[in-house]
Amino acid sequence: MDPLSLLRGILDTTEDAARALVGRERIRLAVTGLSRAGKTVFLTSLIANLLAAGRGARTLPALSDAAGGRIRRVFIVPAGTETVPRFDPDAHLGALATDPPRWPERTEDFSTLSIAIDVERRTSLGGMLPERRITLDLIDYPGEWLLDLPMLRQDFAAWSEETLARLQRGMRAGAAAGFLAFLDGLPDDAAAEDALAKRGYTLYRDMLRTCRDVHGLRFLQPGRFLNPGPRGEAPLLWFFPMPATARGGLAQLCARRFDAYLADQRATFLDPFFSRFHRQVVLVDVLGALHAGEEAFHDTGDALSAVASIISGANWLERLLGAAPMRVAFAATKADHVPTRARDALAALVEHITLGARGRAEQSGAAVSFHAVAAIRCTEDAVARLEGHSVAAVRGVLLQDGVGATIYPGEVPMKPPEAAFWDAGLFTMPEFRPPRLDPAGVSGMPHLGLDALLAWLIGDAL
Amino acid sequence: MTVPDNRGGDSPEGLKRPRRIDGAPDEHRSDDAPDDRPRPRVMADATDGAAALPDAAAARPRVILDEGAKPTPRLDFGWDKAVAPVTLPVGRGWSSVALVGAGAALLVLGFSILEAGNFIAEQFARAAWLGGVTLAVALGGFGLVFAAIWREVRGYLALRTVDRARAALARGDAVELRAKLDAWQARLPAGRARAGDLGAAPIDAIVALVEAKMLAPIAQDAAALGRAAAVQAFAVTAVSPSPAADALIFVWRGLRLVRQVAALHGFRPGIAGTIALLRRVAVDAATVAATDVAVDAAVRGLLSSKLAEHVAGEAAAGAVAARRMILLSRAADEACRVLPRR
Ligand SMILES: Nc1nc2c(ncn2[C@@H]2O[C@H](COP(=O)(O)OP(=O)(O)OP(=O)(O)O)[C@@H](O)[C@H]2O)c(=O)[nH]1
Ligand SMILES: [Mg+2]
16 A cells, blocks of 8 residues: 555545544445446436435335334435536436336446435434435446456556466457467567557457457456447557567557556546445346356456455455445346246355455455345246246346247356256347336336345445 | 355255256247347257257256237336335324313304304394494404414414425425425515426426525525524623523514514414424424534624624623524524425
């Protein structure tokens, strides 16, 4: 920890203490999830259901009970002079409620929103005192960017070595064939030609895209290659991993750009918004990973644990300063893709896939728990007849053409499955239409298990 | 739901899958889809062969489209009804004291009307002109009494608009809120800025508009009234002969202040209304007292004035009195707002 961030840590801790003293706590909630894990939908549902709960609706019964029914008011904190875009729950809700409904696009930029929850005090004399106000700070961002976090602790040589080693294995090797051939053809003392740098970058980026979109892999760095964000592609991005033997100008150029890239990501994204969380929820599309095959499944786990080592991991000093989340909830998202009886298995599976991530969190003293949630419940339980057998399935309306369908999601194992399991082949879960929603969001939206998750995560702070 | 940590890692049921019956056709194949829209599909085909891997190739995930594949309406879980706020039957019956009071009032009023009726009839029996005069007197007298009662009731009911408007806001009921706000605007004293036609604006916009155009200026005026009352209270405590007199003057001034602030909001409560108002103010005062730095700032501003310098000896008691007045004006404003302060 450098002196500057230590000083900032001490100041932040003092501020937290002062806020707690006057009943104006602030909870920074890290919603972490790889791309397409369901962060944006989770936040939309969280906000809609909290606002509705503030109006007295029982949208989050477990949270209300954890708070002893003392939630009085919930509102979105009015905007100040932030330079960051604001997360727009109304727009997302509106899009989900229209006919035909639209799910949020891939998130392309950072956005934030704060929600204030007024609760009556716990003590008997509480009625005499003003209500406590807990402010929940939320952030949304492209999931791909999360993988830039572990890069911060590496230099170009170490990152290149690790990345190139990974490219030799499994499905990546196939996708990276073009890029690896290009690397092989490069002389070790290649000059700092921008044409070469750009060519290498393009090949490397296309490889990343193939890995993400075709193979369902998630450990893909750097994040802005896949999702360049609002500023588009800048020369800053024109680099790629290079073998240790390369010593020419091109290697130096790539190393410089690597450093500049990290400095930029750190300054605009990671330092201002991705430090000092009080609570964390890790969203994992376990079922999607399971259906994408063995390699994608393990890749997701690796990516999560790499990210966790930065967000939830903390040394003793950081822990002392309260800079690491105290509670980390791991949640399998889209739990409505499996029938009720399979949801326990889903939560158990998330426990296994996040083994590395959970280790980091527990090491730094955080409490962890595992859940299966659906931010928006889009299906109901059903029974399907498969080859004369009845199996538990779900029924929903498909997004594409509004046709009803029964989906048998396969058996959900409670631990990482054995080799034979993967022989069943890959499967793409269809997208569903959300149920009928009120565009004004007066009564929130149907969910599964969101309240229990929140009760565990922030119930003690209310 | 939280999954306990101690699950045995070797439990076999995790991997058990339904047995596959060979030769069954795959019900959903979209490889032959007529259009090229992305469709859910079963991707790998390697183990689809009926007898390829009889054991491992258990039931694969699959999508079974409804018969006919006609568009279906979106699901409806009846969520709105399931989560609707429980409205407790308001058991706000009459308290015994109120019953006794109402009974006594009815007896007094009722018997005096009967009495008057008898008396008028008697007077008519004596002489027609005598009866006429008596009737006129009785009508005039009772008319005044009923007018007073009517005013009380109206003043009391007017305060209820506040509750109704706030409830409508809490429910998110834009129509009701607009209606209540219109009724409230109509009652405001002439010369007050009005938000005008609230049209079809969404709730957020209505709230922001009413707050900015009407409630904020009213709050400023209420604060000014509070400051004036504070100066007076301060002066009184500085010169008054006895603490008892202080208290009396304070109560009277406070009561006037609360009614003045209520008038700013368009309420002219009678006796019953004032009592109801005071009850609300008492509830809000606790909140305002502890939260409001503005109160302290205002007191500090006052006490550094000339007045304070002259009577520095009594500053302590005076400061308390002044503080209370400012507090009271804030609390009264809080109690009378049609929309709660954000
Ligand atoms: N059925 C169902 N589908 C969901 C749910 N949550 C997310 N999804 C699906 O998952 C997709 C991705 O969700 P997003 O919230 O946009 O994912 P994200 O994590 O924000 O993704 P990036 O912005 O790309 O990082 C959505 O388009 C939905 O189709 C859920 O609760 N139920
Ligand atoms: Mg998103």
